[in-house]
Amino acid sequence: MPFSSSHVFPWPPSSSMAVFMDLNIRVDPDKSKLQRLIDTAAHLGFSTVALNYVFEPSTKKKQEIPVPTPISELIGELPVVQGRSRPIRVLNRLTVVTSDASHFRPNAAEYRRFDLLAVEPTTEKLFHAACMSYDVDIVCISVTEKLPFFFKRAPINGAVDRGVLFELSYAAAIRDSTRRRYTIANAVCLMETCKGKNVILSSAAEKALELRGPYDIINLGSLFGLSDENSKAAVSSSCRSVLLHAETRKTASGIISTSRTDQQEALQDQTDPGDEPSAKRPKHS
Amino acid sequence: MSVDLSSTPRTLLVCERSSFQEEKNRVSTQVEQLRFNYKVSLLLPECNSLPSQLESVLDSFTSFYLIKQLPVYELLDKDFLETAVYQGNVYGLSYKTRIDEDNCVALLPNGRLCLSLDKDSFEVLGFEGKPSKFNHRTKSRFVISVDLTDRRMAPGGRGYQRLLTGLKSRLQLQTDFLLSHHPGGGASLQSLLSRCDWSEHRPQMSQRGLTELSCPAVHSCDPHSLLEWLGAVDADVTCENSSSSFLSTLACPEPKTTLSRALSVSVCGLLLPQDIQRLIDQLRCYLQQPRLESWVSLTVHGFADSPVSWGENEHGFLKGGENFYTLLMFHNHTYRLHLATGAHDACPP
Numbered sequence: 042m043p044f045s046s047s048h049v050f051p052w053p054p055s056s057s058m059a060v061f062m063d064l065n066i067r068v069d070p071d072k073s074k075l076q077r078l079i080d081t082a083a084h085l086g087f088s089t090v091a092l093n094y095v096f097e098p099s100t101k102k103k104q105e106i107p108v109p110t111p112i113s114e115l116i117g118e119l120p121v122v123q124g125r126s127r128p129i130r131v132l133n134r135l136t137v138v139t140s141d142a143s144h145f146r147p148n149a150a151e152y153r154r155f156d157l158l159a160v161e162p163t164t165e166k167l168f169h170a171a172c173m174s175y176d177v178d179i180v181c182i183s184v185t186e187k188l189p190f191f192f193k194r195a196p197i198n199g200a201v202d203r204g205v206l207f208e209l210s211y212a213a214a215i216r217d218s219t220r221r222r223y224t225i226a227n228a229v230c231l232m233e234t235c236k237g238k239n240v241i242l243s244s245a246a247e248k249a250l251e252l253r254g255p256y257d258i259i260n261l262g263s264l265f266g267l268s269d270e271n272s273k274a275a276v277s278s279s280c281r282s283v284l285l286h287a288e289t290r291k292t293a294s295g296i297i298s299t300s301r302t303d304q305q306e307a308l309q310d311q312t313d314p315g316d317e318p319s320a321k322r323p324k325h326s
Numbered sequence: 327m328s329v330d331l332s333s334t335p336r337t338l339l340v341c342e343r344s345s346f347q348e349e350k351n352r353v354s355t356q357v358e359q360l361r362f363n364y365k366v367s368l369l370l371p372e373c374n375s376l377p378s379q380l381e382s383v384l385d386s387f388t389s390f391y392l393i394k395q396l397p398v399y400e401l402l403d404k405d406f407l408e409t410a411v412y413q414g415n416v417y418g419l420s421y422k423t424r425i426d427e428d429n430c431v432a433l434l435p436n437g438r439l440c441l442s443l444d445k446d447s448f449e450v451l452g453f454e455g456k457p458s459k460f461n462h463r464t465k466s467r468f469v470i471s472v473d474l475t476d477r478r479m480a481p482g483g484r485g486y487q488r489l490l491t492g493l494k495s496r497l498q499l500q501t502d503f504l505l506s507h508h509p510g511g512g513a514s515l516q517s518l519l520s521r522c523d524w525s526e527h528r529p530q531m532s533q534r535g536l537t538e539l540s541c542p543a544v545h546s547c548d549p550h551s552l553l554e555w556l557g558a559v560d561a562d563v564t565c566e567n568s569s570s571s572f573l574s575t576l577a578c579p580e581p582k583t584t585l586s587r588a589l590s591v592s593v594c595g596l597l598l599p600q601d602i603q604r605l606i607d608q609l610r611c612y613l614q615q616p617r618l619e620s621w622v623s624l625t626v627h628g629f630a631d632s633p634v635s636w637g638e639n640e641h642g643f644l645k646g647g648e649n650f651y652t653l654l655m656f657h658n659h660t661y662r663l664h665l666a667t668g669a670h671d672a673c674p675p
Contacts, residue, residue: 058444058466060427088427126422126502229329256645266329269644269669270462277427278466 060088061255062280064134064157064179065210065243068092068115074248076116081249083120083129089280091134091157093245098137098144106151109133132156132284136181139167147176157287159208165190172196172205178287179241181208182231184224192234201239204286206279207231210245211253211261225264232266240267241283242275335645340665340674341549346610347659354603356651356663357626359636359675361434362419363597365627366605367560371541372618373589376533380591383601383608387529390506390596391515392421394523397500398431399493401439402474403518404481410507410514411437411474417598420501425631426643429499432633435508437475441499442633442640443468451497453489460642460670469633469640504596529595536588540565542579544621544654549664551579553652556623560590585619602626606653613657620657625650635671642670649674 069075082090094107112131119128134157139145159179162168171180209228214221246252255276262272344351410416418433429447432440448468455470478485558576567577609622630647646668654662665674
């Protein structure tokens with residue numbers, strides 16, 4: 042039996058590889074606002090979105106990591122994605138904004154409730170730690186202020202090797218012209234070091250008007266220094282890499298080997314049988 | 327720390343100037359090669375209403391069928407192959423599938439079945455195929471192109487069995503499907519349609535009368551500006567370029583004249599090359615009669631999400647999936663033909 046994706050991935054095996062995804066939609070307690078956000082995302086052509094719970098711990102008082110509300114309680118019927126015949130898929134994501142090393146607790150049990158885990162470091166030391174050692178899927182690049190540090194090759198390459206991706210969000214650029222300059226400046230700075238690989242673009246939208254369609258975001262990526270192909274990957278195949286990375290992070294003792302280095306290559310090696318011509322494939326009933 | 331924004335996405339434009347009376351003119355071969363046509367737009371200058379002959383040709387465009395959730399293995403059904411595919415009758419294209427996101431299927435009239443699949447689906451299906459020419463870094467899209475008329479794919483043969491079991495049991499591929507046939511071949515599709523949820527559709531026609539239209543000198547205008555102007559007219563974008571409006575800075579190429587009226591007609595649906603050829607012949611007759619303006623423009627758009635464009639060239643969608651041709655016809659039997667594609671496309675023939 043060829044290596045079937047249904048054994049590995051929990052979602053239906055016919056899910057597509059390069060669908061458009063927006064992995065950062067700010068969750069809002071107002072259900073109707075959230076419903077409008079999801080409806081707009083589906084109408085624009087996004088097949089998967091992730092509701093982002095932002096957790097900003099401070100050393101002063103003890104804060105609880107938020108618990109994600111089940112999707113069925115938040116949203117009524119999931120709208121169908123425009124131009125396709127499947128409903129939109131909604132995931133849960135946690136972003137931990139860290140300003141101190143103690144803020145991110147590795148292997149905390151509360152993190153398991155979320156499908157995706159992201160960290161937003163605010164200092165250079167934390168950025169280095171997030172890229173090299175934290176068990177996360179996404180490292181957020183701040184867009185609301187000028188970066189206090191420069192990106193160095195070493196942590197960026199370390200993150201690329203581990204399969205951790207960098208995220209740039211664009212809703213702040215829509216809201217404010219100063220933030221627009223910061224977004225573009227920080228993005229261009231990142232692209233110079235990482236050469237456009239391992240980047241995802243997402244909205245961080247708080248209302249439906251802050252969402253943009255996938256092809257518009259591909260054009261926006263060119264302002265950030267991404268080539269057309271890289272920009273398109275930033276909203277489709279790189280997002281899929283994030284989801285795969287999250288899966289392996291959760292099922293560490295399960296079906297897939299979780300060697301930290303070359304994680305993406307390990308997955309691709311296992312699903313490679315298709316590349317051989319059919320005559321060489323082992324006979325099966 | 328600035329970004330180079332001067333490079334634009336790659337587009338290809340092939341232009342040809344010739345005459346219909348020339349023996350080796352390529353118009354009919356071009357028309358035949360672009361098999362899956364979505365839209366035909368006509369621009370008739372100095373024309374109030376559609377002449378009756380043109381109207382009758384447009385009304386007689388073949389209707390097409392939309393099948394909901396067709397299991398793709400049905401296209402390999404023995405009866406369907408014998409009555410329809412082997413006769414060279416059938417055009418089929420998956421509907422509501424995006425070439426850069428989903429699995430797409432195309433059935434060409436020469437008996438070729440093209441499947442454009444993502445990596446997971448391709449590996450689950452287990453049939454020979456090649457990686458797409460437009461893969462970036464990782465091979466995420468694969469194309470399977472099978473000649474159903476080949477004797478290796480005859481029902482009962484090994485290749486046929488392998489594909490059939492693949493589509494039936496391993497990868498149960500189901501898509502909405504648009505199906506059409508050569509005029510007169512409708513009966514051959516009945517056996518397939520009787521098993522599915524189908525509906526028949528007529529190509530939708532719409533007309534728009536335009537007044538005071540600024541128009542470039544079509545004989546001498548360069549192709550890019552001319553196509554841009556034609557597109558603006560078709561999309562109902564003004565070419566005024568007034569100083570107070572920032573919506574559009576498109577302008578009519580100089581030197582320009584003003585047409586007191588023009589007619590823009592468009593037909594949408596799954597349109598067959600034969601119908602378009604008849605339309606071209608009828609337009610030539612229309613041009614022979616004395617007219618105020620001696621030209622007519624015809625633009626034929628291919629489907630943006632079709633796996634193939636001209637012939638069997640692979641087609642992809644980067645930021646736009648355009649594959650169209652514009653035929654500018656003049657009354658002295660001369661024409662200018664422009665074939666255009668977007669970034670993920672081979673050069674048009």
